[in-house]
Amino acid sequence: GAVVSQHPSRVICKSGTSVKIECRSLDFQATTMFWYRQFPKQSLMLMATSNEGSKATYEQGVEKDKFLINHASLTLSTLTVTSAHPEDSSFYICSARSQPGGAGVGTEAFFGQGTRLTVV
Amino acid sequence: AQTVTQSQPEMSVQEAETVTLSCTYDTSESDYYLFWYKQPPSRQMILVIRQEAYKQQNATENRFSVNFQKAAKSFSLKISDSQLGDAAMYFCASFGNEKLTFGTGTRLTIIP
Numbered sequence: 384g385a386v387v388s389q390h391p392s393r394v395i396c397k398s399g400t401s402v403k404i405e406c407r408s409l410d411f412q413a414t415t416m417f418w419y420r421q422f423p424k425q426s427l428m429l430m431a432t433s434n435e436g437s438k439a440t441y442e443q444g445v446e447k448d449k450f451l452i453n454h455a456s457l458t459l460s461t462l463t464v465t466s467a468h469p470e471d472s473s474f475y476i477c478s479a480r481s482q483p484g485g486a487g488v489g490t491e492a493f494f495g496q497g498t499r500l501t502v503v
Numbered sequence: 504a505q506t507v508t509q510s511q512p513e514m515s516v517q518e519a520e521t522v523t524l525s526c527t528y529d530t531s532e533s534d535y536y537l538f539w540y541k542q543p544p545s546r547q548m549i550l551v552i553r554q555e556a557y558k559q560q561n562a563t564e565n566r567f568s569v570n571f572q573k574a575a576k577s578f579s580l581k582i583s584d585s586q587l588g589d590a591a592m593y594f595c596a597s598f599g600n601e602k603l604t605f606g607t608g609t610r611l612t613i614i615p
Binding site for chain 2: 417429432491492
């Protein structure tokens with residue numbers, strides 16, 4: 384299957400600082416990328432959907448000014464948590480898919496390894 | 504809007520036995536896809552099996568198979584000959600209208 388690389392896998396930051404998480408599709412062009420947040424022992428909650436070259440679409444209740452998403456190229460999307468606070472501590476996961484009919488992907492979304500963010 | 508419901512928070516099965524994980528869903532989409540994902544302790548999401556809603560035939564991948572009942576909006580996963588490596592969280596998911604919606608998950612324990 385296609386490979387999605389997410390970096391960093393773990394990050395600890397001080398309260399009030401910003402942290403950037405990168406999501407790269409290594410062997411396919413990701414026309415759409417999704418960002419999820421997962422609390423301990425809970426499901427994945429979709430935060431936002433981004434399409435290359437356009438603004439991200441945020442789910443209801445997600446602060447777009449706090450969680451900045453950029454999808455500047457077909458292989459890279461970034462999530463920046465601005466002015467992080469302890470309540471932002473969580474596991475963040477990205478996934479990517481190519482356009483329907485794209486090589487080997489279609490409607491399947493491939494997932495990065497996730498990033499554990501701890502805000503102290 | 505889509506919703507996915509997994510009513511079994513935890514399940515356990517004896518090694519080499521068969522277990523079935525339940526999932527029901529609701530969607531207003533006429534064209535949609537259903538998935539089962541596995542999340543081991545590493546937390547990497549791994550696709551187990553997928554089903555196109557327009558296909559009547561149940562999907563099968565080696566020891567994993569689904570029972571897709573479209574009218575009942577049910578999509579259960581059967582794991583045959585359970586192995587220790589099958590221990591994980593299993594999430595049922597529905598894809599439609601460009602969104603992948605997950606259920607709350609079932610934690611599967613394999614008893615040696």
